[in-house]
Amino acid sequence: xxxxxxxxxxxxxxxxxxxxxxxxxxxxxxxxxxxxxxxxxxxxxxxxxxxxxxxxxxxxxxxxxxxxxxxxxxxxxxxxxxxxxxxxxxxxxxxxxxxxxxxxxxxxxxxxxxxxxxxxxxxxxxxxxxxxxxxxxxxxxxxxxxxxxxxxxxxxxxxxx
Amino acid sequence: xxxxxxxxxxxxxxxxxxxxxxxxxxxxxxxxxxxxxxxxxxxxxxxxxxxxxxxxxxxxxxxxxxxxxxxxxxxxxxxxxxxxxxxxxxxxxxxxxxxxxxxxxxxxxxxxxxx
Numbered sequence: 001x002x003x004x005x006x007x008x009x010x011x012x013x014x015x016x017x018x019x020x021x022x023x024x025x026x027x028x029x030x031x032x033x034x035x036x037x038x039x040x041x042x043x044x045x046x047x048x049x050x051x052x053x054x055x056x057x058x059x060x061x062x063x064x065x066x067x068x069x070x071x072x073x074x075x076x077x078x079x080x081x082x083x084x085x086x087x088x089x090x091x092x093x094x095x096x097x098x099x100x101x102x103x104x105x106x107x108x109x110x111x112x113x114x115x116x117x118x119x120x121x122x123x124x125x126x127x128x129x130x131x132x133x134x135x136x137x138x139x140x141x142x143x144x145x146x147x148x149x150x151x152x153x154x155x156x157x158x159x160x161x
Numbered sequence: 162x163x164x165x166x167x168x169x170x171x172x173x174x175x176x177x178x179x180x181x182x183x184x185x186x187x188x189x190x191x192x193x194x195x196x197x198x199x200x201x202x203x204x205x206x207x208x209x210x211x212x213x214x215x216x217x218x219x220x221x222x223x224x225x226x227x228x229x230x231x232x233x234x235x236x237x238x239x240x241x242x243x244x245x246x247x248x249x250x251x252x253x254x255x256x257x258x259x260x261x262x263x264x265x266x267x268x269x270x271x272x273x274x275x276x
Contacts, residue, residue: 009201072220076201079217096274103186103270106223107263110182110230114259117175121168129249130172133256137179140263 007080015077015161018070023152025067030149032059033112037142040135050123053138057119060141064112068105075102077161086159094158101151108144111137169252170241176255178234180262185229187266189222191273197221 011018036056043053078098087095115137122131189196198207198216207213241247 007202010204075217075219076199080201080215084215099274100267100270102219103190104267106186106219106226107183107266110179110226111263114175114179118172121172121175129253129256130169133172133176133253133259136256136260140260144267 009076009080011073012077012081015074015081018074019156019161022067022070022074025063025070026145026149026152029060029063029067030145032056032063033138033142033145036060036115036138040138043135054119057116057138061112061116064109064141064145068109071105074161082159082161087155091158094155097151098155101148101155104144104147104151108141108148111140111144115141167242167246169247170238172252173241173247173255174234174238176252176259177237178230179259180255181233182226182230183259183262183266185226186222187269189218189225191269197224 009015033056036053036059039052039056043050083095083098087098115134118130118134118137122128122134188194193210195208195210196218197220198209198213198218199205199220200207200213200216202215207216212218
């Protein structure tokens, strides 16, 4: 059993700041990817706004990467001080939700980078299979981000860093 | 990646990389294999098949998945550029594979946690 007073995790002293910045990044991310999803659906119907699609792909990729890194830096503090010392015993459902969230975050990052790359390759005004694939990546990223935000809020409501 | 010359090859490589990333991310979670572990209290990294106490494999799995994705993207890009341009249907199949892999991995983790 670890001694709570002795143990210190990486970035523990700045964990609250990291999580706050992680949340701010998530706000920017959820805004950009939701707008991108809406643009993508509009493009699918009306065939508009290739440049806007590329711009939102860029903003979403940058905000996703920043949010992802901030979350990764705060993760050791969560793992020991939140999960091991509280959630494992009192809220196992939150532990399970976080396990899914961390993997959705990784998959979402892959989709987001893919959407960024394919936005440079395709003309969203055309209905080619590659364009449909790009739209699927955008909508997948949006779904992943919303899941991460809602699950992150639920877990933090139980216990934060 | 000469996206301007062969966007079909670049698109296929991107979709293949996503599918590979998802598969490589999930594989160590469900089948035992040596992995990079981070121990948050000891501030140590270790490599092996067994999880140390409080060990975190998320960093190692992401690193492993990223390496696999880069290798797959490079391989598919090189192979696709050596062949005739891919048909829209072929690119669509790569896209479908990527989306299905992402959905399958998320579903697998969700089901594993529900059990």
